[in-house]
Amino acid sequence: MARRGEFALIGEVFAPLAASCPAALGLGDDAAVLDWRGRGDLVVSADALVCDVHFLADDPPDTIARKCLRTNLSDMAAMGAKPVGVLLTAALSPALDDAWMEGFARGLGADLADFSVGLLGGDTVSTPGPAQFSITILGSMDGHVPLTRSAAQVGDDLWVSGTLGDGALGLRVRQGQILGLAEDLRAHLVERYRLPRPRVGLGLALRGLAHGCMDISDGLCADAGHLCAASRVGLVIDAPALPLSEAAATVIADHPALFQAVLGGGDDYELLFTAAVADRDAVAATTAATGVAVTRIGEVVAGSAVDVRDADGKSVAVVAAGWSHGE
């Protein structure tokens, strides 16, 4: 039976349907941008999460709700949009009882309040299969130009927010593949898997400052490849410069092969963006304003590929480019 992968499905089957709709940006960005009645700044995006694919059945229901919301908030961050409201469709399996739903609602409510986002509507259906949640999020540019994947320029610095690999390593901890870790480091990684930290404030601070911008959901190298394709550029990434948490650094010191989780792991939900060299200080200054670390990890070059280099300048093989959420 012939089956396309997700990217081929979007590119070959759905993108042609969106070709007549300029607002869709060719389905190639983190969100669509609509010129709403001449105000030009409605940003909208949708993400679905499936039990045992994007979260685990025994994750706490409040963190599942928050992860669903936060992956969508991360798409707004990637566009430099201010989140306004969401619609939630919930497909609920018979295994989920009232107490589970109340936990889910508690987590959702907490994050809606924390991120100042309204619940606009949605739908609730039953499914005999695994639970699934789909969120559509609406955001506003407030008159600013949206950040897109296609605006990276040769000569730009390449930046990333926060730390990389924590979410992918956290999934492996949950799956029992990483043992013997100190409890606080273990808890950090698991929390990063369960609770992405959407960089909404950073996205706002990067308005008018970043060139190319996207969030990392499929893994650094896969998403860097998407940035290259959209901007028609190449990227050189300095592997030793990649920011690691203490927990990730500890795991990788013990298991060097797990550095691939930093390069190819998913569930980062950090921002990957480019900016002019002349704006280096301005980008660094966003940390003071937002509390989110930003690290310069490479540069934009002419070309079309992602080249990850080690401390000696030699290219590093990337094994797991295009991580598929633990599948």
Place this chain on the structure above:
Amino acid sequence: MARRGEFALIGEVFAPLAASCPAALGLGDDAAVLDWRGRGDLVVSADALVCDVHFLADDPPDTIARKCLRTNLSDMAAMGAKPVGVLLTAALSPALDDAWMEGFARGLGADLADFSVGLLGGDTVSTPGPAQFSITILGSMDGHVPLTRSAAQVGDDLWVSGTLGDGALGLRVRQGQILGLAEDLRAHLVERYRLPRPRVGLGLALRGLAHGCMDISDGLCADAGHLCAASRVGLVIDAPALPLSEAAATVIADHPALFQAVLGGGDDYELLFTAAVADRDAVAATTAATGVAVTRIGEVVAGSAVDVRDADGKSVAVVAAGWSHGE
């Protein structure tokens, strides 16, 4: 294990989360209405459809796509909104191959073009369970006041578009519960189950004319009850006046008990609305403008309940109020 039904879940668990967001209209209407940067007319709604709950696994993939889109278009019709664009999240089961997806895309593309709606974005994920599609739709009021469920007034006429019960009877035909029907009548009912006819043009024609308005997706009496609750009124429905297709009338002549499918069946996707008696001619005139029949089926009274009366003025028992899509 305690489990709320869908309406209790929305009312008790999700509605409190939406209380701080006036645009959500308390989650009680067919869509939310946002005051987008002072232009006040962004209407947005989401609906999910699950295989073997809202469509059948062996339905043609092009009609499944079109049904997903059309149930959402029906929500825009209910608000009197002009549909603008949709986002689609597709959770695909391993059983769906490339040929199936191409059929799905072909149907989706045909209806996007027919209804002048753009594909704005979405997400594609894998699920080990049944296929599921969730669509969020955006529409515009073009400066008009949205039609809502809460605006019915005592003394109004009660109207319905098209014919009732066809979709619910079509499902029963597909399930082999109705046999011996002539092929053209059978085909009519099955097509009405597979392909709702969203009354978008009628919704636009009812701007400024209808008072309370909603679409019928859960069955006439259940949805009439929602209109009553939202508008704090009662409804008297004249059963002999309910509009039936030739196919439905034929089935019911043979099996009078199936009249319950007209009263309580789902999958109608017709508009149920109220309007002033003084506007009776204006409402009737929408048929000439839109090609969609409208039938006066009762009146709005003081009270809080739906009272269906037979030709003798006696109340009719409604067995299946709150149909759950064949579940």
